[in-house]
Amino acid sequence: MVDMRASFCYVTLVVVALLSCHRGVSAAPLEVDFYKAPNRCPNAEAIVLQTLKGLVNGNAHDGPGLPAILLRLHFHDCFVRGCDASVLLDVPNSEKTAGPNARLLGFDAVDVIKSELEKACPGVVSCADILAFAARDSVALTGGQGYSVPAGRRDGFESVASEAAQFLPDSQSKVTGPKNLVDNFANQGLSKEDMVVLSGAHTIGECACHHVDSRIYTYPSKDGVDPNIPKDYVNKLKKKCSTPGLQKRTFDLDVATDLKFDTQYYSNLVVKKGMLVSDQALYEDASTKVLVDKYRKQAVFFDAFAKAMVKMGNIRVLTGTEGQIRKNCRAVNK
Structure with missing residues (x-):
């Protein structure tokens, strides 16, 4: 992201989907410690973690903001075609070129991690598994809870922009109504509670200013501002997002602890300081409000988030002899 932080604009992360244009059940289940077998890559996860630490502490590849970037990248991969690293491919009309992925970053960092593994x-560790490991480590490196990641994913062959545009959730969505969040997540096999838990990933990172235009510039009120937003928060938003339509300028999704993985995101919603429509909607709807209150407790949230991430990581994975192990995450092997 620009400003050395993550632009994590859309509701984060997901799970098993039954979409008509996508593949079905995978050939084999994922396994914890998959690469520990002697004929695989016993140090794979350690290499991912150490390389990521170096990138986060360095000056390149977005530094401190990289964890949120990689967390978002894993979500955007799994939501479209399942967790097969399709989002990394550089092909004509790829997922990278879709509107929802316009500010998607982290590709260079994945290249560095892949290079170290190679x-x-x-030819052993898939790009899809790299994304899953890096997302887990990103949570842990910013103060969250680590967790075991079942692995054995293989990489897909296709990446289609129209699918990203169709299946990634919209930052303007509400819990119910047209293009609602509940249906969007249900299409991926996720429950309403999964949606609230995974939305907690917005405790780190940033989002492009234009996504908040509908709340502070074009809301159907006399001054164009949503009257439900506290004035001090409106002032902060307008100071940074000074005019409508700013796509390169960003604002913290969590204005209090934007680089720390914690429960502040939920506390922000309680005081009406969720940045996006899709964020604040979780506390406006009675059915999700109770869940927001539930996950303000750190131990409860951390445990639920870890489980939800593992669940998300199983979305229509390729295993066994399906797909391939890409040598270069940006291109299908020749």
């Missing part, structure tokens, strides 16, 4: 274990 040095240690050529």
Whole structure:
């Protein structure tokens, strides 16, 4: 993201989907410690973590903001075609070119991690597994809870922009109504509670200013401002997002602790300081309001988020002899 932080604009992360244009059940289940087998890559997860630490502490590849970027990248991959690293492919009309992915970053960092793994274990660790490991480590490196990641994913062959535009959730969505969040997540096999838990990923990162235009510039009120937003928060938003339509300028999704993975996101919703329509909607709807209150407790949220991430990571994965292990995450093997 621009400003050295993550632009994590859309409701984060997801799980098993039954979409007509996508593949069905995978050939084999994922396994914890999949790469520990001697003929695989025993140090794979350690290599991902150490490389990521170096990138986060360095000056390149977005530094401190990289964890939120990679967390978002894993979500955007799994939501479209399942967790098969299709979002990484550089092909004509790829997912990268879709509107919802306009500010998607982290590709260079994935390249660096992949390069280190190829040095240690050529042709063994998939790009899809790299995304899953990096997302887990990103949570842990910013103060969240680590968790075991079942692995064995293989990489897909296709990436289609229209699918990203169709299946990624909209930052303007409400809990119910047209293009609502509940249906969007249900299409991925996720419950309403999963949606609220995974939305907690917005505790880190930033979002492009234009996504808040409908709340502070074009809301159907006399001054164009949503009257439900506290004045001090409106002032902060307008100071940074000074005019409508700013796509390169960003604002913290969590104005209090934007680089720390915690429960502040939910506390912000309680005081009406959720940045996006899709964020604040979770506390406006009675059925999700109770869940927001539930996950303000850190231990409860951390445990639920870890489980939801594992669940998300199983979306229509390719395993066994399906797909391939890409040598370069940006291109299908020749």
